[in-house]
Amino acid sequence: xxxxxxxxxxxxxxxxxxxxxxxxxxxxxxxxxxxxxxxxxxxxxxxxxxxxxxxxxxxxxxxxxxxxxxxxxxxxxxxxxxxxxxxxxxxxxxxxxxxxxxxxxxxxxxxxxxxxxxxxxxxxxxxxxxxxxxxxxxxxxxxxxxxxxxxxxxxxxxxx
Amino acid sequence: xxxxxxxxxxxxxxxxxxxxxxxxxxxxxxxxxxxxxxxxxxxxxxxxxxxxxxxxxxxxxxxxxxxxxxxxxxxxxxxxxxxxxxxxxxxxxxxxxxxxxxxxxxxxxxxxxxxxxxxxxxxxxxxxxxxxxxxxxxxxxxxxxxxxxxxxxxxxxxxxxxxxxxxxxxxxxxxxxxxxxxxxxxxxxxxxxxxxxxxxxxxxxxxxxxxxxxxxxxxxxxxxxxxxxxxxxxxxxxxxxxxxxxxxxxxxxxxxxxxxxxxxxxxxxxxxxxxxxxxxxxxxxxxxxxxxxxxxxxxxxxxxxxxxxxxxxxxxxxxxxxxxxxxxxxxxxxxxxxxxxxxxxx
Numbered sequence: 123x124x125x126x127x128x129x130x131x132x133x134x135x136x137x138x139x140x141x142x143x144x145x146x147x148x149x150x151x152x153x154x155x156x157x158x159x160x161x162x163x164x165x166x167x168x169x170x171x172x173x174x175x176x177x178x179x180x181x182x183x184x185x186x187x188x189x190x191x192x193x194x195x196x197x198x199x200x201x202x203x204x205x206x207x208x209x210x211x212x213x214x215x216x217x218x219x220x221x222x223x224x225x226x227x228x229x230x231x232x233x234x235x236x237x238x239x240x241x242x243x244x245x246x247x248x249x250x251x252x253x254x255x256x257x258x259x260x261x262x263x264x265x266x267x268x269x270x271x272x273x274x275x276x277x278x279x280x281x282x
Numbered sequence: 283x284x285x286x287x288x289x290x291x292x293x294x295x296x297x298x299x300x301x302x303x304x305x306x307x308x309x310x311x312x313x314x315x316x317x318x319x320x321x322x323x324x325x326x327x328x329x330x331x332x333x334x335x336x337x338x339x340x341x342x343x344x345x346x347x348x349x350x351x352x353x354x355x356x357x358x359x360x361x362x363x364x365x366x367x368x369x370x371x372x373x374x375x376x377x378x379x380x381x382x383x384x385x386x387x388x389x390x391x392x393x394x395x396x397x398x399x400x401x402x403x404x405x406x407x408x409x410x411x412x413x414x415x416x417x418x419x420x421x422x423x424x425x426x427x428x429x430x431x432x433x434x435x436x437x438x439x440x441x442x443x444x445x446x447x448x449x450x451x452x453x454x455x456x457x458x459x460x461x462x463x464x465x466x467x468x469x470x471x472x473x474x475x476x477x478x479x480x481x482x483x484x485x486x487x488x489x490x491x492x493x494x495x496x497x498x499x500x501x502x503x504x505x506x507x508x509x510x511x512x513x514x515x516x517x518x519x520x521x522x523x524x525x526x527x528x529x530x531x532x533x534x535x536x537x538x539x540x541x542x543x544x545x546x547x548x549x550x551x552x553x554x555x556x557x558x559x560x561x562x563x564x565x566x567x568x569x570x571x572x573x574x575x576x577x578x579x580x581x582x583x584x585x586x587x588x589x590x591x592x593x594x595x596x597x598x599x600x601x602x603x604x605x606x607x608x609x610x611x612x613x614x615x616x617x618x619x620x621x622x623x624x625x626x627x628x
Contacts, residue, residue, distance in 0.1 A: 135495075161450055162498030166441055186442045186494070188450075189292070189420035191366055194614055208449075217331050219368045256502060 126274045127264035134257050138164040139171035141261060144280045145249075146175015148273055149229050151199050154243050156235035159251025164259050165233045168249065169203055172231055176201050187233070191218055200228030207234045212241060245269045283356040283601065284348075286380075287593025288341065290373030291365030291393045292420070295336035298590030299348035299355075303597030306403055307348030309583060309590040312336040333372035341376070344589065352384045359596020362390040362606075363613030370612035378608050389596040390606035393587075394618045398427060399598070400580040400591035401551045408549040408578045413541045417534060418554035418586075419445035422491045424541045427551070430598040431624040435617070436541050437489025444530055445556045447493040451526055454501050455519060465523050466559055472524030476517060477503065479529040481536075489541050491533060500526050531562050535569065542575065551578045558582045598624055 132138045145155070155172065157165040170184045178184070178197035187193045187205040195201040202223045209215050215238060223230050224243050235242060236250075245267040252260040263277055264270075285303075289296045298309040345351065360377035363370060374390075381388035397416045401407055413436070414425045422439040442450070445462060452461030457468070479499050482492040504522060507515070534556075542550050556562065557579050566577045584591055602624045 160501070161454060162494065162501045166494060183438065183440050185439055186446060188446050189443065218366065219330065253502070
């Protein structure tokens with residue numbers, strides 16, 4: 123299977139949120155979005171956008187799940203916002219029961235998901251964040267599973 | 283009334299025995315924190331499995347230290363949320379079992395109410411109404427506290443919690459865990475005013491917090507600083523730490539004081555792990571000595587997650603006749619505004 127990929131450049135946190143919102147609009151139950159990128163590269167702000175795209179009310183504030191490990195929000199679909207940042211090993215990930223969220227009725231967005239790619243479902247869409255300067259980010263979306271390719275085809279039409 | 287409090291909402295398994303909602307007989311915490319952890323975070327081998335292993339010995343130790351038996355207890359208070367479902371379930375089901383077998387009333391407690399009321403475990407406690415800032419690795423929130431059970435959220439972080447910013451900056455520096463203590467120690471040697479990191483006050487009237495921009499700013503600065511370190515730059519890592527810490531403290535105090543003014547109260551409470559920060563405390567005590575405000579803090583062991591604060595919260599609920607029935611379930615999300623207000627004070 124061939125990997126598809128779409129690259130974006132955002133110039134502010136607001137633009138990163140907006141890109142997430144566009145993606146959120148295309149998502150359906152069972153989708154898994156894997157986020158990767160260094161501290162401060164915009165993963166949580168991107169997820170705020172995905173939440174908006176999923177129809178989560180604006181007054182519901184999506185915050186970093188680093189400490190709680192998972193936050194849950196109700197929208198058109200339930201959003202499970204996971205974070206592997208402070209987990210030491212795959213064993214910890216499994217012990218915390220986080221893999222179960224991949225099989226729940228909802229959409230999963232997981233930060234630091236590239237730490238153990240082997241645990242992620244194949245149908246996932248990968249989103250990688252690179253800091254270009256203080257405000258600007260390069261955001262690459264990729265995937266090879268038919269579902270990921272389907273989402274990427276829709277995302278290609280989104281203005282870059 | 284002697285109450286046993288149990289908390290398994292996050293990484294720590296804890297239990298405490300408290301009399302009358304204020305006098306702590308014991309407070310036992312089985313912590314998962316390991317110093318100098320390579321990944322710069324708590325090691326949550328945690329989850330359900332660790333709690334399951336720890337819960338019985340922790341409760342037994344709490345009772346032994348308090349020198350009370352199950353039959354002496356007037357109530358059991360247990361955290362039902364917010365938190366990680368698998369972890370919360372261990373505490374709740376264990377408490378339900380104890381309650382059922384020993385026929386002891388059970389109270390279901392909101393973890394955040396525990397933090398807000400933890401200050402009542404101290405001899406010096408505020409009187410209602412007051413404004414509380416709960417600031418830790420997982421939370422940064424302002425509440426208007428009118429009485430037991432009456433909490434209105436005035437503001438919260440819109441991205442990272444303040445404690446999380448400390449931990450992540452410690453990681454950026456390549457230092458260990460817990461980040462709060464590491465940064466504070468380093469900052470003592472540094473210059474607070476040498477780097478102007480951003481202070482996110484958000485909109486003029488906002489009582490919300492934002493620390494992710496600051497984290498990014500420190501990260502980018504540190505990267506640049508490392509690259510040109512060979513040049514004759516007199517900035518040292520301690521300066522970055524001190525300037526970062528000052529930015530966090532500035533915003534926390536600014537918003538806390540703004541909330542206090544808005545509500546016209548003289549007394550404020552600062553609770554949660556970051557309330558241990560020495561710089562925050564010295565700045566606040568300066569404010570307190572110059573004005574007519576009074577600041578209350580729980581001691582460090584009551585600032586971090588603990589069973590005693592859950593027992594204190596449980597005391598008030600049980601005293602007012604609140605009972606959790608055995609069908610009670612955990613709540614991963616549980617805003618304190620959902621709580622029943624306890625009208626009269628005991």
